[in-house]
Amino acid sequence: MISASFHTPDRTQIGLPTADGELDLRDAEVIGRDPGTDVALLRVTSAGGGLTPAKLRELDGLAVGNLALAIGRPGRSARASLRAIGVLGPELRTPHGGKLDHYIESDRQIPRGFAGGPLIDADGAVIGMNTRTLLRSTDLAVPVATLRRVVAELQQHGGMRRGYLGVGAYPTKGGALIANIEDGSPAQTAGLLVGDILTELDGVAITGPDSLRNALGDRAGQTVSIAIQRGGVAQTVSATIGTKS
Structure with a gap:
């Protein structure tokens, strides 16, 4: 599982929504993190049913003005925030030494508790992970291309080289x-x-x-x-x- 590095302790509990609207709490531990892109990779350590991977989408075909939905869980209940894609930016080097292959900026600030949650398109596919800490006063979404690259490195090395x-x-x-x-x-x-x-x-x-x-x-x-x-x-x-x- 992927979340925001800045907001994720080394050991935590994650809440998985069930069909009846409740949360299935699972123990998880961080197996790698990259402050440069604000990505943390978690492994679920407690027993339970299988997890269904989210559908992922690269930026190809996305355009400024497309609708997107930010998902977060600031409390026990999941929340959603509708927005439009405001900027599809080029490669970006972050102040912490990370590289975003591209970046996504929406037309509204990300609410508190949404960092680490997905930004999804109108078809329900994840197009990025919301973050509030990479750039001062600017909320971004880390694109799928960057998430794939960073996660592969975290799985193999536990950190970015x-x-x-x-x-x-x-x-x-x-x-x-x-x-x-x-x-x-x-x-x-x-x-x-x-x-x-x-x-x-x-x-x-x-x-x-x-x-x-x-x-x-x-x-x-x-x-x-x-x-x-x-x-x-x-x-x-x-x-x-x-x-x-």
């Missing part, structure tokens, strides 16, 4: 100034030096530590081109990005 360069940096004019380099890190292997200014990573502009973290994102294991300024001279180095959970 993030790109790791091994530098400490702070913002400066034109990029991120390297203040320290970890021994044995990809940065050291690539020949980066303290005092270098990182300006681009594979064509992505670097303006400080946050943009560097976002640029590294899910590039673990990839060899990338890093543009730097060293002593006022522009240079380019190659680095193989490491992995950090």
Whole structure:
């Protein structure tokens, strides 16, 4: 089962609606979470009947103005909130280093208690998971494509593997100034030096530590081109990005 990482304790109870409108409470535990996309993966640990998987839908064919239904359970009763799709956005890097393949924004704020619940289309298919914590003052739905990718990683590793360069940096004019380099890190292997200014990573502009973290994102294991300024001279180095959970 999938829920919002920010709102889900490591061990919890989940309520499954029954045909007579009651809730079947089951024990569950978190087996992986990704703060970068606000996704938590849960395993139901108590006995009971089988669960029916929800029908999932990618964004193909969806359009701004389509009706959607947000589902939540702020108390013992399930609630629904009708809305229209306001934005179908492109790829988005979150402040916590995650990547949304796309993002969905509806025309209304998500009510309290709806985070982690599904956003469904007019045919009852899940098109995303509601979240309130990824971007300040903006409620989004994490699309199915991202949920599939993140869940597969959580099932296998228990967390998302993030790109790791091994530098400490702070913002400066034109990029991120390297203040320290970890021994044995990809940065050291690539020949980066303290005092270098990182300006681009594979064509992505670097303006400080946050943009560097976002640029590294899910590039673990990839060899990338890093543009730097060293002593006022522009240079380019190659680095193989490491992995950090």
